[in-house]
Amino acid sequence: MAEVLMRHALQQQGINAQVVSRGLAAPAGRSPHPFAQATANHFGLPLDPQKRSAPVNLVDFQAATVVLVMDQGHRRDILQRYPQAGGKTFLLRHWNGGHDLADPLHAPETVFREQWPLMQEACTEWATRLLQAGMLAKATPNP
Template identity: 45%
Template sequence: MCTGNVCRSPMAEALLVHYVAHLGLDATVISRGLAAPVGRPPHPHAVAVAQAHGVPLHPEKRAVAVSSAEMALAAVVFVMDGSHRREVQERFPTASGKTFLLGQWQGEDIADPINEPLPAFERAWQQCEKGAQEWVKRLHEAGMLRAAA
């Protein structure tokens, strides 16, 4: 999940940070999980795919559980699939109106590639990339993301 924008995937977080910076916008993007083991590093395939695309995803990053305070502060929350969205809405009812699928504009859920081979991570990267690009563009056009000072 991604807040301030909250996001659940380290790959999605890396892409959102990349596109926000690329456009010179001001936003805080953090990745938080609903059930990921706290302290778990990103999967080596996720790090490899990000590096292959020239986007930093640091292997020393660690999984962190989402808190109620972070959800309350988030302007937008991105999730990867419908089940994550339902779980967020059940656990954090006040986040319901600001929780969206990262792949909404492509009309798709993004499957978690954990325990899958490298090509599954590449597929998820491509889907996250399309979603991140479109969301950053739309949030900027809506005035929710402004130029960095």
């Protein structure tokens, strides 16, 4: 869900940037959780039906400008496996109180829906901050 929300936040600000979602433990090739799909549809930003999970790897970290994670446990795991990602790995809600967002994988759909606005607010804030910091730029229109 955060991937589609970040894409939307960037698009809303006229920023053309690649957004990639990876997992620490997700099995490769799994489709999005049905509750994540239902939640995204409910809020009008459907997930790509062709989206499949993929494990994170060193190349992802080398290519990334910023790595956003849901909770401190994920951040700790990343830093243990990929210490070179330390300076660019942050909580998704870093600018919104720095609170963790628990993985709702085994939770009811209501938890997914409760997390949507929190993720949306965080993605919007990140897009704004990255633009202000000059780490991302607005797309230039074609003449």
